[in-house]
Amino acid sequence: xxxxxxxxxxxxxxxxxEPSEEDLDxxxxxxxxxxxxxxxxxRLRRVCRVALPRTLEAAGEVRFDAWVDEWFAERAPRTRYxxxxxxxxxxxxxxKAAIEPLWLQELMRYEALHWHTRHDEGAPDAEIxxxxxxRVPFVNPTLTLLELAHAVHRPLAEGQASYPEEPxxxxxxxxxxxxxxxxxxxxxxxAALVARWQLEQETLEQAVVAxxxxxxxxxxxxxLESLAGLLEGLLERGLLLGSRP
Amino acid sequence: xxEHPGGIGIGFRMDxxxxxxxxxxxxxxxxxxxxxxxxxxxxxxxxxxxKARERWPLVTHGLTMSFGCPRPHEREYMDxxxxxxxxVGTPWHSDHAxxxxxxGAFVHDLLPVPFTDEAVSTMVARVREAQDxxxxxxxxxxxxxxxxxxxDPLLEIDFLVEVLERADARxxxxxxxxxxxxxxxxxxxxxxxxxxxTERVVQMHVAxxxxxxxxxxxxxxxxAICDDVYELLDYTxxxxxxxxxxxxxxxxxxxxDVVLAEVEQLRAIYDAATRGVTESAADRATEGA
Numbered sequence: 001x002x003x004x005x006x007x008x009x010x011x012x013x014x015x016x017x018e019p020s021e022e023d024l025d026x027x028x029x030x031x032x033x034x035x036x037x038x039x040x041x042x043r044l045r046r047v048c049r050v051a052l053p054r055t056l057e058a059a060g061e062v063r064f065d066a067w068v069d070e071w072f073a074e075r076a077p078r079t080r081y082x083x084x085x086x087x088x089x090x091x092x093x094x095x096k097a098a099i100e101p102l103w104l105q106e107l108m109r110y111e112a113l114h115w116h117t118r119h120d121e122g123a124p125d126a127e128i129x130x131x132x133x134x135r136v137p138f139v140n141p142t143l144t145l146l147e148l149a150h151a152v153h154r155p156l157a158e159g160q161a162s163y164p165e166e167p168x169x170x171x172x173x174x175x176x177x178x179x180x181x182x183x184x185x186x187x188x189x190x191a192a193l194v195a196r197w198q199l200e201q202e203t204l205e206q207a208v209v210a211x212x213x214x215x216x217x218x219x220x221x222x223x224l225e226s227l228a229g230l231l232e233g234l235l236e237r238g239l240l241l242g243s244r245p
Numbered sequence: 246x247x248e249h250p251g252g253i254g255i256g257f258r259m260d261x262x263x264x265x266x267x268x269x270x271x272x273x274x275x276x277x278x279x280x281x282x283x284x285x286x287x288x289x290x291x292x293x294x295x296k297a298r299e300r301w302p303l304v305t306h307g308l309t310m311s312f313g314c315p316r317p318h319e320r321e322y323m324d325x326x327x328x329x330x331x332x333v334g335t336p337w338h339s340d341h342a343x344x345x346x347x348x349g350a351f352v353h354d355l356l357p358v359p360f361t362d363e364a365v366s367t368m369v370a371r372v373r374e375a376q377d378x379x380x381x382x383x384x385x386x387x388x389x390x391x392x393x394x395x396x397d398p399l400l401e402i403d404f405l406v407e408v409l410e411r412a413d414a415r416x417x418x419x420x421x422x423x424x425x426x427x428x429x430x431x432x433x434x435x436x437x438x439x440x441x442x443t444e445r446v447v448q449m450h451v452a453x454x455x456x457x458x459x460x461x462x463x464x465x466x467x468x469a470i471c472d473d474v475y476e477l478l479d480y481t482x483x484x485x486x487x488x489x490x491x492x493x494x495x496x497x498x499x500x501x502d503v504v505l506a507e508v509e510q511l512r513a514i515y516d517a518a519t520r521g522v523t524e525s526a527a528d529r530a531t532e533g534a
Contacts, residue, residue, distance in 0.1 A: 003363050004315045007347050007356075014352050032392035035461075040352045076350040080309040080322060081281055085353070121287040142287065179288045 001026060014040045015072045044068070044077060044085060051086040051115040054155065055108040059099075067093045083119045087112055103150040103163040110152050110170070110183075117142055117172045118181040128242040131235060133205040135243035137197040143173040143239060145186075145195055153183050175238040184237060189215065190230050200244065249336050250275030250302040250448075250489040253511045257303075260498045262293045266300070268501070272508045275302040277491050280329045280338075281309055284322075294333070303333045304448065304489070306417070307340035309351060312371040312385060312408075313358035314344045323378040330381050337447050339384035339417035340375070342368060342405060357390035360404035365411070372412035384415035384447050389422040389454075389464035391429060398430035402440040409445050416441065418485070419450040420478045421470070421493075425462045434477055443485045451478050451511065452493035467496030470507060475514060482518035490515055 009023040014037050016023075024030045045068050049056050056064045071092045077085045090112030099105040122142035129135065150163040153170055169191035171184045186194060192215060196207040208227065212219050234240035254275035257265075265273070276297055283290055297303065307326070310318060330338050343355040358364045368385070375383045387405055394401065409416055418441060427434035453468030470492070478490065492507055 003313075003358065003361070003367055004347070006359070007314070007344050010356060011347050011350060011352065015350070027392075029392035035391055036354065036356060040354045043353060077346075077353060078349055078351070080319075080351050081285060082353055083282075083286065119286055119288055119290070121285050121291075123287060123291075174288055179292060181288075 010036070011076075013037050015076045017069060017073045041068075041072060044072070047082065047085055048089050052090065052108060052111045055104070055111050058104055058107060058156075067097050067099075070097060084116075087116045101162060103152055106148045106150050107152040110146065110148065110172075113144055113146060113172055114181060114183065117144060117174055122174065124176065124241060127245050129245055130242055131204070131231065131240070132243040134203055135245075136200050136202065137204045137207070138241040138244045139194070139198045139200065140173045140176065140239050140241055143171060143194075143198060145191060145198070146170040146172060147191070151185070153185065171239055173239055176241065177238065182237060182239070184233075184239065189217065189226075193227075193230065194234070194239070197240070204243070250304050251487065252489060253508050253515060254301075254304065254489055254491045255504060255508060256491065256493055256495060257294075257297055258494070258498055259289065259293065261501050261504065262297070264501045266293075266296055269300060270501075270505055270508075272505055272512060273301070275304060275489060277304045277306050278333070279308050280305050280326055281307065284325050284329050298333060303335055304491075305330050305333060305335040305338045306386075306491075307338060308353075308355075309345050310340035310371070310375060311345040312340060312342055312368045312375075313356075313364060314347065314371065315367050316347070318371065318374050318378065320378075323375070327379050330379060335381060337382040337384050337415055338375075338379055339386050339415075339448065341386045341388050342408065343388045355388045357388060357392060357394050360395040360400040365404060365407050368408045369411045372408065372414045376412070376414070382415050382447065383412075384417040385409065385412075386417035386419050386450070387422050388419070389425040389429075389462075391461065391463070393430060398426060398432045399437060399440075401426065402437050406440065406442055409442060414445070415447040416445045417448050417450065418446050418481065418488075419452075420481055421450065421452040421454060421474050422464060424474050424477050425454050425464050428460075428462050435480055438477070438481050438484060441481075441485070446485045446488050448488055449478070449481065449485075449490045450493050451475075451490060465496055466493045470510075475510065478511070479514045479518050482515060486522045487515070487519035 006027055009026045012023050013019040013033050019037060027033055048068055071089050075092050077088055079085060079088055090108050094105055094109060124141060128138050148168045149165055151166045151168045152163055169186045169188060171186055171194060174181050192211045193208065196211050217223055252274040254277055255273050257276040257278040283294055341355050344358055345355060346352045372383055372385060385408060423434045423437050451470055451474055452466045453470050455463045455465040455468055457463060490511055492511060494504060
């Protein structure tokens, strides 16, 4: 049997829902290739379980494992970077599997993003200057904003079986100084401002004016006071690093 | 610039990194790391890598180059790998005599290839590509396997030697893998070692393995090294000479003191077996096999 054909058969043995008799016959050593199938699947399944513990608990092991099996059979890992396997699984499953209720889908999205933020590359690419309204803001390069219909970043309270609807804006990022991954909940205005600053196309002041106009907010004393508090919090937590040169 | 690796090294594990930095034990002379754990990655992996570079010589050992794959290496990965091995200053880069997936998928395991002429040609082509695309010597590691790849298991070493000779490549000799395969397929591991072209060996691996109830041995890197493997290492070092030896521990990682005790045991074997022999792996890597 040609090498490429035998490797195709072995890959199917590893990832298909049930390995075919034809493939097992073709490669021989049936029991040992089934052992490989178990080892390959167990390792990949384990990293998904470790990375998404609350999704696993909420969905239950049977349902979670069925999603993993579906992903193996229909897509399989396309990344050579083991830590990125989780994002591929979550992305595929959210797109293809009927995950109900919606909060469970959002929980998977949140946990997968948290894992990804913890590991993904991203470091300041230029000198960071003190915050200045006349300069382009320097936003943490690992930041991702997430808009959800449920506050899934908070664990379910004891006795609570599901999340009520609660529009939620989350900022996930990795702190530069200690590499800790942080989740911060923002109000809609705060989320809009951070999203605009993240574009890094205009000065901090220009972005504030544009967002306020778009949301029909008056730049009065109360707004400016809230803005000062927001900036202080963002800088303190390491979401906003300062200004770009 | 750090010296070439020599003596006993350990795999650079996040679980042990902080304590390793704090104690910086002299017994650990160099570190091995998997580029796939660092390329495109940030956070603690990157910051700890930078710290490790300041203290130890580093050697890279890949997991996904898949020398047994009939398709050419993914160019994007090879470019990133080339940059990475330059960055860490490794004297050679090794990966496995296996295949790890096809058609863009990755099994994230080291699956064996049959010991056939077609597989030799495939592997020679992949190793040569790697040599062309990286700036360092390329070493091929023998893998442990559980499905027979030939009627005579000793054909594995003939297969490997042909790959090494035709590709003019180095050997990353995994002593534990030789032992595991010898027990699983019933051959004398010393006969296997006797056929190794010693001048091509740049590094060795030793590790612990798991013995199932049915007797099958699985290369887990999650147990203590067994006495037979220590003995085979001694035999191998006496034949090959003082090439750097890595203790692989990737699962069930014990406290650092337990790892260091194994390192000390390896060191004693290494010193006794290589006393009086001065040629190093670095000499081989720079002078040619």
